[in-house]
Amino acid sequence: MITLRNVEKFYEGGFGRSYVLRRINLEIKEGEFVTIMGPSGAGKSTLLSILGMLDGAWTGEFDFFNHQVHRMKPRERAELNKKYIGFVFQSYHLIDNLTVYENLDIPLSYRNVKSSERAAAVCDTLDRFHIVGKRDLFPSQLSGGQQQLVAVARAVIANPKLILADEPTGNLHSSQGKEIMELFKKLNDEGATIVQVTHSETNAAYGHRVVQLADGWIVGGASGGGVKG
């Protein structure tokens, strides 16, 4: 599904290049649940942004479902993002001035889904995540756990093949965190490929393998051994 070859990201500074990622070679198969770990500043979130097509300023080769991402224009990458990827962020990134229902509707609205189908999908998702009662609340009226639940619901509403989660439980207490991780596990079991960034060993245990990053280098787990059954 994903193959990175010699991917590098750097910034030009007064004293030469400052590397964020170095010679990243990584393979992720469809259906995998991969955890990226490493100390702060290791390049985890940057790698996730590249995988999510949010960052186009890198060198190397990136194949995604037989698409050569490194040859694509920003617009084409955005199309890939739209078609295949769902994002979950550490700080939820719900839009403050939209209700839960409206937040869930956003990804569908960008995918030219008919409004009747969108309404059905949003209602299904509200039901599936047991948040029907919250549909008209604003994010500020929800607890952190509830907000992240909505964020995950929003990430999966368009049925993405790949879910990218950047420290999804970082702002939650342990019981809320567990609930979210169970949810990811379930989604993975249902066929979604998941790549998460986390500091938590407990969360990492939900995945199939761990990719270790340090100072921009992959120091372990670069290629998978297949999907656990």
Add this chain to the structure above:
Amino acid sequence: MDSLGRDLRHGARLLWKAPGFTAVALAALALGMGATSAIFSVVDAVLLRPLPFRDPQRLLAIWEGNPAQNLEKIFVAPGNFLEWRNQSRALESLAAIHDVHINLTGGPNGPIDPEELMVERVSASLFPLLGVQPVVGRAFLPEEDQPGRTNCALLSDSLWQRRFGGDRSIAGKAIRLYDQSYTVVGVLPAGFSVLDATVDVWIPMGLDPHDVHAAGLRFLTVIARLKPGVEIGRAQTEMDVIGSRLEQANPALDRGWRPSLFPLREELVGNVQQALLVLLAAVGFLLLMACVNVANLLLARGATRRKEIAIRTALGAGRGRMVAQLLSESMLLALTGGALGLGLARGVVALVARFGPASIPRLAEARIDARLFLFALAVSVATGVLFGIAPAIESSGANINAALREGGRGGTTARSGRMVRSVLVVVEVALAVVVLIGAGLLIRSFVRLRSADPGFQPAGLLTLRVPLAGGRNVAPDRRIAFFQQVADRIATLPGVRAVGAVNGLPLTGLGLGSGFAVDGRPAPAPEQRPMGVLRSVTPAYFRVMGIPLIAGRVFTDSDTSQAPPAIIVNQTLARRFWPAGNPIGGRLVVDQNKGRVAEIVGVVADVKPERVENQDWPTIYNPYAQVPVTTMIMVVRTAGPKGAPPLSLASAVEREVHQLDPDQPVADIRSMEDVVDRAIAGARFNTALLAIFAGIAFLLAAVGIYGVISCDVSERTHEIGIRVALGAQPGDVLKLVLGQGALLAGYGTAAGMVAAFALTRLMASMLYGVRATDAYTFAAIPVLLGVVALAASYLPSRRALALDPVMALREE
């Protein structure tokens, strides 16, 4: 004091470091305050400042009116004036004025270059009535206002300076007016005028109560002063009684006629009052728009500084301290804007006073009034203070920790701030729509006015006034020959096609009028006798002017004084009195022609005698040879629009007149296009001013929308990042940002159109050929504003498109 200085320095530095914000805010303030103060000052000079006379509120103008003939505000018959003066108890004093052109031909030291002067013949009581004292010499004595004793004159300050070098010993010296000697008794103060600012000389009227001919004509303007404590209503009642007594005593003159009293101020500024009030309203709207803009900018700026304020508060700054700092910034901004506005206002007032139309009385007296400027400044400072310190007040009630974490990003508080700013922009757009629709209507009206057919072809025409009064050609038998010779000589000049003459040009005023009746039909009652405009023309006049002949013939050289009396009428007269038949061969009895009965030999097209937008008047043309008046205006058709401009022939034409008579004054040498231009100068002035305001309104509305959308994009950086991460394409982001601008413009336009629908009715009388609810204007302005709104939103939307979602999301 130390902290104030520090705050001011800090404020100046911050303003300097935000040049975009500072420039826009200063421009809005300067435009708002400058335009407001300038127009307030003009309105003050023209409308509000008391007339420069003693107890001006007791001064009246009295006209005669005849409701049965639908005539109002008609000049006063001398006999009636004298009776009013004798009989009225409610009026302290009355004075009559009659303006004439008289040639100045000699000074104290003998003959001087002749010049045609505007002269007012006045009652001696005029100056005591107004409470005006000459600066040199004295006013007229009552005995100088008697028939045969009127050869004394008061000079205007400008004539005194211009022709007599400000000679303080001029009083008692003689000058020559007409061909008679007049003794200068004094000089009036600079700027003194009653009805007409161009008057140079005042001479006593010397009304003769026994002059039967003059007593029957209505040609006087009457000014009066109420006795102290008497209301105008009581004086009107008394004058009605006097009027009915006069009607019984002299029914031939006064049947159906009554005096009507009006405050003098209303008479002097009545025509322009509405235009100035409309301009004032437009300017008030601009000031409001400017304030809304500044408020919006300050709120937006405040929102971006929440983190700074939170840090300062966390470090121990109290609310008072924060308010003081923000206040000093706002004051600095408002005062700098005020200084720029003052400069702008001074420039605008100077331009308006210099180039404004002469038809607006007392315009030249307009000066920036400190009180008015301070008012505008106070409004701006209040706006600055109110919205400038909002962030400090808001921050005191907010969660500092949340603000610190949120940085410049919008949370719940920012959402409410955004709502306030959006509402302000909606208000601003609504105000702009009202100003723009008002300006649009005036511009459409002006275009109609400009393209209206005046009934003749002004292009390529040169006009010049030749007054014979007082000269050697004034004798009736010499007038005809003189004008014939002048016309013949001018016609031989290269570039001249034809030459005619008339005693009153179109678009310069009704001029001489007369009652008339159709000969052979039952004579109407005196009060229902129709009135018509009377003109004397040379045979070539209609051809030179390009006035089409509709029926019959134009005058020829055979229409001499010995020939049967002939007249030509215009279509309005022909239609009214021969609605179905042919007027040619019909006969009119014209009162002014001493009851002469004349045969209609031709019908010509209508020309507008006074204003393009006014109705056509029945007009009777006499052949000059049969009615030779003393002052004629020569009209010279030059080689045409592609040839040299008509004015290039001015000196050659003048030379031809002087070769016939070196002492003959020639005045008002103008192209006919200039005459037409002057006739619509008032409308052009109003239109130009409102068009400038409309431009400013456009600018302010654009700046307002830009400011809000730009700030919105800054605040929504994070949201836009999320949306892009969730799959938003550039088009979606563009739609989001432009949609916001379009929404604000849409709400504002809708509100503005409702307001404009109600308000533009008030300008109905200023419009020509356009309704106050003109669908075209009401449709065009929203489209224009929509384009402006989209353009103003486009720049911030480009910024939104260029956002790096990763960076945007990291702004947490």
